[in-house]
Amino acid sequence: MDHSPSLSAPARRTRRIVIAGLAILGAAILGVAIAAFGPVDAVLKILSMPMHRPVWHVWVGTFNGVALITVAALPLAALSVWALARRRRATGVTSAWRMSLAEVGIVYGTVPWVWMIMLPGDEAGAVVSPVPLRDLLTMDTGQVVGNLLVFAALGFFAPLRFTALASLPRILALGAGCSVLVEVAQYVLHLDRVSSVDDVLLNASGAGLAALASRPWWRATATSPSGRS
Known part of the structure; x- marks a missing residue:
């Protein structure tokens, strides 16, 4: 009896998850660069700016430095995936690559965004904007896209890793909760940024949209025997 179709189905699903995951990470990296630098044609030029001033503050305290560290850390992230997957496969863990x-x-896909939005801003003190949709009307396209991408990686990958989060309402709640924590931290730490309810709405929406993109895979995982266990 030929079992190759049933054996190859998980492999095909894993390959699709990996490809889609790399796509969402690529979008996150591109979003970090665009949010930090503006037009795409200026990315390479500005990425090299921290190299001319190798001061720790330039590396960790500016958008340019964070974006450059994010790009430079990509090989390390890929190596971490490979090392974790190899270790899990050696111990017989199923879905090692997906996990x-x-x-x-x-x-x-999340730390660089949180890092950037926790840098000091240019507002005169801590500002709170509790009225929904007021700030959204004044945001440009880059700000809207950036806010949608802040927790996009979390929304995409969390249901794939944690079966308990394989639900759109739970991902929306997770994204909103994480965003609220960030906005409160911005206010408490006096980072001269606007703590806006619209940022929370956009961050949660971005997590939800990313979860919908990975929904075919985490739904299949949640309903499989291994997922239920």
Whole structure:
């Protein structure tokens, strides 16, 4: 009896997850660069700016430095996925590649965004904007897209890694909760930024949209025997 079709189905699903995961990480990296630098044609030029001033503050305290570190850390992220997957496969863990990619993807695709929005802004003190949709009307396209991408990697990968989060309402709640924590931290730490309810709405929406993009895979995982266990 030929079992190759049933054996190749998980492999095909894993390959699709990996490809889609790399796409969402690529979008996150591109979004970080565009948010930091503006037009795409200026990315390479501005990425090299921290190299001319190798001061720690330029590397960790500016959008340019964070974006450059993010790009430079890509090979390390890929190596981490490979090492985790290899270790899991050696111990007989199923879905080793999916789990490893999801874990690294959550960290790699989220930390740079949180890092950037926790840098000091240019507002005169801590500002709170609690009225929904007021700030949204004044945001440009880059700000809207950037806010949607902040927790996009979290929304995409979290349901793939944690079966308990394989639900759109839970991902929306997770994205909103994480965004609220960031906005509160901006206010408490006096980072001269606007703590806006619209940022929370956009961050949660971005996580939800990313979860919908990965929904075919985490739905299949959640309903499989291994997913239920």
